Amino acid sequence: MIRTFEGPGQLGAITKLKPMPFNPITQLKCQSCGSIHTRPHKEGDYIFGGVEEKCPNCGGSKHTIIAIYVEDQRQPPRKQT
Amino acid sequence: MIQVLWFLFLISFFFIYPYFGQRTQLAFVLRYIEKRLAVLKQLRDEVRERTLNTIKKYIDGGDTSPIEKELDNLLEFFYIPPESMDPSGIVYKLEHILEIGDSRFEESVAKMAPKADIHRVKSLSNLVEVARALNLIYRVVRHYYLLGKRMANYFLALQIQIQLPMIMELAESYRQASYAFLKGIPIGDGVGVLSAAKFVKESKPISETEIAKDTWLNVVEFEGRRVYVVRPIGPGGTVGRPGEAVRKLVYEMDTKPDLIITIDAALKLEGEETGKIAEGVGVAIGGPGIDKFKIETLAKEKEVPLYAIVIYQSIIEAITPMRESIVKSADSVVSRVKELIKSKVPSNGTAIVAGIGNTVGVGL
Numbered sequence: 001m002i003r004t005f006e007g008p009g010q011l012g013a014i015t016k017l018k019p020m021p022f023n024p025i026t027q028l029k030c031q032s033c034g035s036i037h038t039r040p041h042k043e044g045d046y047i048f049g050g051v052e053e054k055c056p057n058c059g060g061s062k063h064t065i066i067a068i069y070v071e072d073q074r075q076p077p078r079k080q081t
Numbered sequence: 082m083i084q085v086l087w088f089l090f091l092i093s094f095f096f097i098y099p100y101f102g103q104r105t106q107l108a109f110v111l112r113y114i115e116k117r118l119a120v121l122k123q124l125r126d127e128v129r130e131r132t133l134n135t136i137k138k139y140i141d142g143g144d145t146s147p148i149e150k151e152l153d154n155l156l157e158f159f160y161i162p163p164e165s166m167d168p169s170g171i172v173y174k175l176e177h178i179l180e181i182g183d184s185r186f187e188e189s190v191a192k193m194a195p196k197a198d199i200h201r202v203k204s205l206s207n208l209v210e211v212a213r214a215l216n217l218i219y220r221v222v223r224h225y226y227l228l229g230k231r232m233a234n235y236f237l238a239l240q241i242q243i244q245l246p247m248i249m250e251l252a253e254s255y256r257q258a259s260y261a262f263l264k265g266i267p268i269g270d271g272v273g274v275l276s277a278a279k280f281v282k283e284s285k286p287i288s289e290t291e292i293a294k295d296t297w298l299n300v301v302e303f304e305g306r307r308v309y310v311v312r313p314i315g316p317g318g319t320v321g322r323p324g325e326a327v328r329k330l331v332y333e334m335d336t337k338p339d340l341i342i343t344i345d346a347a348l349k350l351e352g353e354e355t356g357k358i359a360e361g362v363g364v365a366i367g368g369p370g371i372d373k374f375k376i377e378t379l380a381k382e383k384e385v386p387l388y389a390i391v392i393y394q395s396i397i398e399a400i401t402p403m404r405e406s407i408v409k410s411a412d413s414v415v416s417r418v419k420e421l422i423k424s425k426v427p428s429n430g431t432a433i434v435a436g437i438g439n440t441v442g443v444g445l
Contacts, residue, residue, distance in 0.1 A: 017120070017123050024402055043264055043265065044265070045442075046267075047278075047443045047444055048445065049316065049444045068402075068403065069403050069408040070402045070403070070405070071405050072355070072404050
């Protein structure tokens with residue numbers, strides 16, 4: 001029987017996983033005025049799905065989700081040698 | 082005295098170092114693998130726990146131990162590819178085996194999570210697949226680690242050490258993929274589906290129907306051309322059967338397309354920009370090759386030109402939540418599709434557009 005990393009003091013016990021680094025964003029389009037705004041993603045959101053939320057622009061309540069994404073990770077510019 | 086020391090050094094260098102040198106290297110390599118194996122085990126356990134906790138949200142209460150047992154069974158699930166000594170008909174044999182596997186997964190997940198709707202069951206099936214993939218990665222790495230240790234074989238251990246940086250990156254991306262399937266967030270691979278859906282929204286609708294399992298057909302009019310748009314049904318996580326859908330369109334519904342366009346995510350080379358779009362010929366469909374084979378076969382028989390549009394991204398970006406640059410590229414893809422149809426399909430002509438990829442988080 002194979003036994004690895006199960007006992008105390010094993011490496012598995014001391015290695016910690018890093019938390020996952022992204023925050024998904026939902027982009028909404030107001031069906032009344034056509035304005036586009038974003039908010040953090042909520043469970044149940046999907047692209048082309050309809051949601052009822054107050055529009056910050058016109059006060060309308062019906063929105064369509066047009067995109068869900070995480071922001072691109074920007075790489076720091078490399079130093080020229 | 083110096084001569085004696087020099088003699089002893091030479092003796093040790095020629096007779097002792099070749100043996101102990103490799104032993105020392107083996108110890109370093111095994112230590113390196115051991116550390117990463119511990120991380121892989123944590124990743125596997127974390128995703129298993131996440132899968133189990135998600136499934137538990139969709140049960141009626143009661144004892145959860147049968148669910149854990151069934152989940153562990155699915156994590157050890159395997160596919161045996163068909164025999165290839167006589168390759169005739171192997172594509173359909175493979176299709177049959179994969180269909181059985183998919184049904185088994187979906188049936189088991191639906192049974193474990195009776196309160197989940199059909200879309201949720203598909204995303205949960207994807208989640209279980211991710212957990213299964215991580216379990217397999219862990220088992221394979223552990224196998225080479227233990228084999229190298231037991232045989233005291235430096236080269237056995239070295240084989241896995243060379244590949245471990247890529248394996249660790251893949252495992253971390255599976256971990257992030259589990260988050261996407263858990264929350265129903267679109268993944269990078271879904272950009273082909275998203276582009277096809279955007280094309281439908283910008284065209285004049287004629288009709289729509291489910292043409293094959295998990296696959297939706299929109300018939301639209303675009304600048305006097307009839308366009309059949311095929312894509313998997315969302316927002317649950319599925320890739321549908323685009324090959325079967327195009328086959329039905331051509332053979333059963335007697336459609337005579339002037340052009341077939343496939344849109345899919347493709348792997349970029351290191352250093353390339355994410356979201357870059359490229360156009361080419363052929364069928365842009367990844368996976369085991371069944372859908373690609375079906376479309377290529379009918380296109381050859383009916384002499385239909387095959388065009389492909391791909392959106393470049395890394396393997397990690399393809400299976401993790403969709404990046405902003407990939408979302409933005411979908412609009413450019415729609416423009417390219419429109420240009421292609423206008424230039425290659427005559428007025429009153431017909432085209433088929435297939436959006437390929439996993440449709441998690443992308444609705445109809």
